[in-house]
Amino acid sequence: MTPAVSRRTYLFTWLTLLGLTLLTTLLGFINMGPFSIVIAVALAAIKAALIAGFFMHALFEGKLVRVAIAAGVIWFLIFVSLTLGDYITRGWLPFPGK
Amino acid sequence: MQPALALVPKNYLTEKQGLLSWFFTTDHKRIAILYTASITALFFLGGFFALLMRLELLTPETNLVQPETYNKLFTMHGIIMVWFFLIPSIPNTLGNFFIPMVIGAKDLAFPKINLLSWYIFMLGAAVTIYALFRGGVDTGWTFYTPFSTSYSTTYVVAAAIGILIAGFSSIMTGLNFIATIHKMRAPGLTWYRLPIFVWSMYATSLILVLATPVLAVTLLMVAVERLAQVGIFDPALGGDPVLFQHMFWFYSHPAVYIMVLPGMAVVSEIIPAFARKPLFGYKAVAYSSMAIAVLGFLVWGHHMFVAGTSVYSAMTFSLLSYFVAVPSAIKVFNWTATIYGGALSWDTPMLYAVGFIGLFTIGGMTGLFLAALGLDVHVTDTYFVIAHFHYIMVGGTVMAYLGGVHYWWPKISGKMYPEGLAKLSAMAVFLGFNLTFFPQFILGYLGMPRRYAAYPPEFHMLNVLSTAGASILGVGYVMPLCYLLWSWKYGKEAEPNPWRATGLEWKTPSPPPTHNFEITPVVTWNAYDYKAQQEELQLVP
Amino acid sequence: MSPEIAPLALHEQFANPNQQRETASFGMWIFIISEMMLFGGLFVAFTVYRMYYPQAFDDGSAGMDIVLGSINTAVLICSSFTMALAVYSAEVGSRKLVSAFLVLTMIIGAVFLAIKFTEYYKHFLDHKAPAVWFDSAGPGGPKIELFYVFYFIMTGLHALHMIVGIGLLMATLIRNLAGQITAAYYTPIEVAGLYWHFIDIIWVFLYGIFYISGLHK
Numbered sequence: 001m002t003p004a005v006s007r008r009t010y011l012f013t014w015l016t017l018l019g020l021t022l023l024t025t026l027l028g029f030i031n032m033g034p035f036s037i038v039i040a041v042a043l044a045a046i047k048a049a050l051i052a053g054f055f056m057h058a059l060f061e062g063k064l065v066r067v068a069i070a071a072g073v074i075w076f077l078i079f080v081s082l083t084l085g086d087y088i089t090r091g092w093l094p095f096p097g098k
Numbered sequence: 099m100q101p102a103l104a105l106v107p108k109n110y111l112t113e114k115q116g117l118l119s120w121f122f123t124t125d126h127k128r129i130a131i132l133y134t135a136s137i138t139a140l141f142f143l144g145g146f147f148a149l150l151m152r153l154e155l156l157t158p159e160t161n162l163v164q165p166e167t168y169n170k171l172f173t174m175h176g177i178i179m180v181w182f183f184l185i186p187s188i189p190n191t192l193g194n195f196f197i198p199m200v201i202g203a204k205d206l207a208f209p210k211i212n213l214l215s216w217y218i219f220m221l222g223a224a225v226t227i228y229a230l231f232r233g234g235v236d237t238g239w240t241f242y243t244p245f246s247t248s249y250s251t252t253y254v255v256a257a258a259i260g261i262l263i264a265g266f267s268s269i270m271t272g273l274n275f276i277a278t279i280h281k282m283r284a285p286g287l288t289w290y291r292l293p294i295f296v297w298s299m300y301a302t303s304l305i306l307v308l309a310t311p312v313l314a315v316t317l318l319m320v321a322v323e324r325l326a327q328v329g330i331f332d333p334a335l336g337g338d339p340v341l342f343q344h345m346f347w348f349y350s351h352p353a354v355y356i357m358v359l360p361g362m363a364v365v366s367e368i369i370p371a372f373a374r375k376p377l378f379g380y381k382a383v384a385y386s387s388m389a390i391a392v393l394g395f396l397v398w399g400h401h402m403f404v405a406g407t408s409v410y411s412a413m414t415f416s417l418l419s420y421f422v423a424v425p426s427a428i429k430v431f432n433w434t435a436t437i438y439g440g441a442l443s444w445d446t447p448m449l450y451a452v453g454f455i456g457l458f459t460i461g462g463m464t465g466l467f468l469a470a471l472g473l474d475v476h477v478t479d480t481y482f483v484i485a486h487f488h489y490i491m492v493g494g495t496v497m498a499y500l501g502g503v504h505y506w507w508p509k510i511s512g513k514m515y516p517e518g519l520a521k522l523s524a525m526a527v528f529l530g531f532n533l534t535f536f537p538q539f540i541l542g543y544l545g546m547p548r549r550y551a552a553y554p555p556e557f558h559m560l561n562v563l564s565t566a567g568a569s570i571l572g573v574g575y576v577m578p579l580c581y582l583l584w585s586w587k588y589g590k591e592a593e594p595n596p597w598r599a600t601g602l603e604w605k606t607p608s609p610p611p612t613h614n615f616e617i618t619p620v621v622t623w624n625a626y627d628y629k630a631q632q633e634e635l636q637l638v639p
Numbered sequence: 640m641s642p643e644i645a646p647l648a649l650h651e652q653f654a655n656p657n658q659q660r661e662t663a664s665f666g667m668w669i670f671i672i673s674e675m676m677l678f679g680g681l682f683v684a685f686t687v688y689r690m691y692y693p694q695a696f697d698d699g700s701a702g703m704d705i706v707l708g709s710i711n712t713a714v715l716i717c718s719s720f721t722m723a724l725a726v727y728s729a730e731v732g733s734r735k736l737v738s739a740f741l742v743l744t745m746i747i748g749a750v751f752l753a754i755k756f757t758e759y760y761k762h763f764l765d766h767k768a769p770a771v772w773f774d775s776a777g778p779g780g781p782k783i784e785l786f787y788v789f790y791f792i793m794t795g796l797h798a799l800h801m802i803v804g805i806g807l808l809m810a811t812l813i814r815n816l817a818g819q820i821t822a823a824y825y826t827p828i829e830v831a832g833l834y835w836h837f838i839d840i841i842w843v844f845l846y847g848i849f850y851i852s853g854l855h856k
Contacts, residue, residue: 003727003730003731005723005727007724007727010720010723010724010727011720013720013723014716014717014719014720017716017719018713018716021709021712021713021716021846024846024847024851025705025709025851025854027851028705028850028851028852028854028855029854029855030855031855032855034693036851036852036854036855037689037847037848037851037852040847040848040851040852041844041847041848043847044843044844044846044847044848045844047840047843048840048843048844051719051836051839051840051843052836052840054723055719055720055722055723055832055836055839056832056833056836056837064280064665065664065665065668068665068668068669068672069668069672071304071308071672072308072671072672072675072676073675075308075395075675075676075679076675076676076679076682076683078395078396079312079348079676079679079680079683080679080682080683080686082396082398082399082411082414082415083341083344083348083683083687084686084687084690085410085411085414086340086344086399086407086408086411087408087687087690087691088690089408089409089410089411090407090408091408092408092409092410093408093409095409198652203652204651204652205651205652206652207652207662207666208666209650209652269673272669272673273666273669273670273673274666276669277662277665277666277669280665281658281661281662281665282652282653282658282662307669307672307673307676308672308673308676309676310673311673311674311676311677311679311680312676312677312679312680314677314680315677315678315680315681315684315796316680318792318796319681319684319792322788322792325770326769326770326788327770328769328770328784328785328788329781329784329785329788330684330785330788334781335781335782335784335785336688336691336692336695336781336782336785337688337785338687338688338691341684341687341688344683345680345683345684348680613651618654
């Protein structure tokens with residue numbers, strides 16, 4: 001049975017990942033204030049997508065696996081957004097402790 | 099070879115004998131029994147702590163135990179009941195036993211992981227009991243910081259590690275169930291032909307897999323903070339105690355759905371069987387199970403209304419909490435509609451199931467009281483909350499568990515339990531339960547705080563009623579332990595399908611063979627097909 | 640030996656090899672989702688404090704060794720590459736290449752751990768190891784220490800997963816040497832590969848949150 005992903009694809013994925021790592025490091029030297037970490041995490045997410053899609057064959061698996069991955073991401077986002085929602089909205093009212 | 103005399107047909111109990119065959123089994127049915135023995139013992143341990151608490155609360159002063167000891171009592175009661183009884187109860191006993199059977203499979207997807215999950219559960223229980231013997235924990239089962247991390251002098255780390263370990267057992271169970279239900283259904287058994295038992299257990303498994311890891315890291319951080327004396331949740335060092343609560347409740351709210359969804363799963367099987375009618379609104383109930391699992395993750399902040407979260411956060415969580423009540427209500431309406439017009443029989447499982455519906459409804463509706471911000475300020479951290487969750491956990495889940503155990507007892511043991519005694523203990527449980535916990539709603543509304551060993555004298559009478567109820571409830575729990583064990587040896591032989599219920603599990607002998615089905619069934623019918631069964635019975639004179 | 644005839648041990652709960660393969664693979668994915676929530680919980684806590692103390696966390700990040708961190712990221716990416724090639728070799732039935740790539744992956748993984756523990760030791764020497772030896776100079780001190788607490792917990796948990804991963808690869812290697820992994824049934828190595836790649840993904844995010852934000856200082 002021919003493998004789902006070719007060695008060439010793996011090679012290009014590998015090189016892209018190394019390139020993105022270099023990019024992340026170089027961009028880090030620029031002072032972008034709060035955006036530094038946002039950019040770093042965004043690049044990490046792209047790398048993660050590449051690893052998942054090609055090395056883990058997520059792009060070639062059935063719907064079930066992709067739904068599972070989406071569920072994991074969504075649940076993490078639920079946790080982070082509702083928690084940060086509390087912290088960001090603190091102090092919006094002129095009452096102490098609210 | 100001589101033809102063997104058919105003395106005792108081989109079943110999962112008799113096929114292999116000896117202790118080692120039990121402790122190294124990979125048969126889901128035997129593992130279910132291992133779990134049943136463990137959680138029963140732990141239930142009575144947790145119940146013992148409750149007994150001591152109720153005895154202390156017989157009088158307004160603290161005369162039985164010191165307040166410090168009382169703190170340990172309610173903590174250990176909570177920890178054991180939540181993590182070592184309720185969470186594993188129905189999933190690891192009835193779920194383990196019946197999910198493969200109900201879907202026509204020979205076992206779960208990963209039988210060895212199933213066995214491993216039991217050993218890990220026992221390890222977690224052992225570590226927690228170690229903490230108990232070293233003097234217990236006094237933080238409350240909620241481990242709120244900074245008390246648990248900086249000020250408590252009890253065995254917090256040991257208890258946290260014990261619970262963390264047991265959490266991995268939960269994750270393995272959920273993983274096993276999800277894989278099994280997706281991949282190992284019998285040919286023809288599409289999702290919409292599955293009994294609701296499977297839908298609800300699947301929803302439970304989703305929560306197990308997605309929520310429990312967060313508990314693990316939360317307890318890990320508490321342990322690290324205590325051991326390393328760093329300040330993750332310590333305000334003096336820049337930490338936020340409320341962050342602990344966010345992380346703890348992100349798991350612990352869905353955890354209560356881990357506890358109640360399996361109860362709903364069992365009730366959804368019992369009601370059609372004893373009304374001899376298909377479950378009303380199959381798809382609505384199936385989707386509601388999934389909705390509860392999803393929405394249950396969006397409401398954790400309602401445990402933190404007075405903790406210091408922002409008002410907008412509180413309002414959001416309050417609104418979302420109202421939404422999560424809807425699917426539960428849909429289920430209650432559908433069960434009721436199933437009962438209506440049915441050919442009812444009132445055997446013990448049905449008594450427990452109907453009891454579940456009533457008591458769960460009361461518990462659920464009082465949850466709406468608590469979801470209302472203004473009301474919550476008044477009743478939070480009072481006995482109102484305690485009554486609310488005991489109505490759901492005990493009036494709901496424990497009754498459903500007992501109902502399920504009785505319903506499936508003939509299949510599990512091959513014997514019938516004594517119906518008269520069973521009805522009596524069901525009555526004792528129902529009456530004892532209500533006498534214990536209804537006064538607590540009133541007490542809470544009148545302002546009696548929770549986790550207090552002493553209380554003002556005006557609350558005396560209601561507390562006495564509550565303790566009296568607890569003793570009746572205790573009797574109601576001890577009785578099944580006795581007569582079920584008795585019936586295992588001396589009970590009447592059970593037929594394969596004593597309740598004439600639908601479901602693949604009833605098509606096997608009682609008790610079933612190790613591999614459940616000699617020939618894998620091919621399913622072409624819907625669940626709860628009582629009409630077809632009726633027609634079949636009419637054909638046979 | 641013909642690669643089609645697989646000495647597959649069909650576990651008795653499965654009806655056919657395909658079901659076994661799909662179920663095993665799906666089971667590992669579910670496990671990975673649970674791990675997403677495991678590390679995810681820590682990421683949430685970190686994010687909250689990062690939002691509260693951006694300066695202190697940037698200062699903490701400035702104390703990280705970008706050279707070692709970047710090398711480690713590249714090292715793990717290489718190990719994912721070799722792991723993918725190991726699975727590929729199994730898919731086409733080259734047993735020797737499977738062993739070679741597995742060994743290579745394990746070695747690279749060990750290199751990662753060596754560098755990591757070197758970093759930990761360096762932090763200790765720089766007095767940046769919370770609970771063990773931490774000098775927090777100035778009023779922002781405790782908050783910088785909070786950064787390092789998260790660093791040690793999260794990378795420590797990651798390192799623990801790496802160790803388990805190397806053990807898993809060792810077990811896979813043994814199975815391969817025993818001839819249990821063939822082109823017809825290579826699920827064990829596929830499943831090990833999924834785990835390994837996921838641990839790499841976690842590191843990629845850890846690198847992003849710990850090493851980069853203080854670089855401009």
